[in-house]
Amino acid sequence: MQALFENISQINTMRYSPDHKVGARARLIEATGALVKKNGFAATGVDGLMAAAGLTSGAFYSHFRSKSELLEAIIENELKRSIELFSDKTREQAVAAIKGYLSPAHVAHPESGCAVPSLAPEIARASESTQYIFEQGVLELKDQIRKLVRDDAKAWSIVVQLVGAVMVARGLPSEQTRKALLKGVAQQVKQILEEGSGPS
């Protein structure tokens, strides 16, 4: 299973020449990623996806064999960015990233936020290879949080609180309720972080 991951990564990496920093495909993945996080994958047509990148739908299939292949690429790209939010950071920076994740701004702007609260149910219905990529990303995210709490259970708890809080808050029309939820969850997450901050 781990070997499969490595193969997928290799294929994706070697599809482009090393000196092309950001190709057309990468730009497509960026532009469509924002749209898909905002409006959902199933609800967005290929026409709309390509329009977001300033192109027409005919060009889509020069870059992806199918729409579902795009979802896979989006998940890979988006998860990488979410992971970077928590990696190679001081403890203070990581705690600030958690605070930002649980902010009203993140709730209000799915297009520039983490893909998990926007797309997780659609990932659960996607191909197995898409789910493998998702799993690798989630495990890496958990491991980054684990560095802060040095405990797997606590790390998992924080990960699901972050994504659960943002996902639920986005369905709440009342700002008051949204803020109460975010504040409550932030308080509990902070407590877990403090429990785990004994001597290194």
Next chain:
Amino acid sequence: MQALFENISQINTMRYSPDHKVGARARLIEATGALVKKNGFAATGVDGLMAAAGLTSGAFYSHFRSKSELLEAIIENELKRSIELFSDKTREQAVAAIKGYLSPAHVAHPESGCAVPSLAPEIARASESTQYIFEQGVLELKDQIRKLVRDDAKAWSIVVQLVGAVMVARGLPSEQTRKALLKGVAQQVKQILEEGSGPS
């Protein structure tokens, strides 16, 4: 805002004569609810929805003015059932319900499970009236959990851990990872429950 809720509830209640316990509309909401939780709302057509109830698509609009009105009815119905899982229960029963929520069986069977981990992102993109119904349901769910922990922040934390854990676990192809996540979250939720179990 509260008045709006009452009006919506009244309309829905008074649409049918009081002696009809379960009408055709209610059966439709049940049957389509399971399908929508499994496959997603946007991804499921009216044809498929009605086929799940043994009918054809033409009959759909005798019961709902639009597809989005159905989503609203499904959310209302499904949230009611999720709330009942935690209401009018002894402490032991409620704790057992939490354990069941975080079970592999719940992760494996979205069609018979809670609607929130299946549909929350689609609710976030739905009409404001659908979101009001969602908010009322989520608040009631939180208040049921609050009875166990007597603290709003802790109740919110548990709610988002439950829905976040199931939602993320459903995207993980490895049973090992799924179980580790569920076990870790269950452990942390249990700890919150024990913190809040002082003298009444």
Next chain:
DNA sequence: GTCTATAGTAAGATAGAC
């Protein structure tokens, strides 16, 4: 690589027979 055009299918919704 990107375009226009189009094939083929499925979508949401309506009309009228029964």
Next chain:
DNA sequence: GTCTATCTTACTATAGAC
């Protein structure tokens, strides 16, 4: 209320010109 048939639009995907 439910059916079949249909309208209109949108969908995923492909073909061929540039």
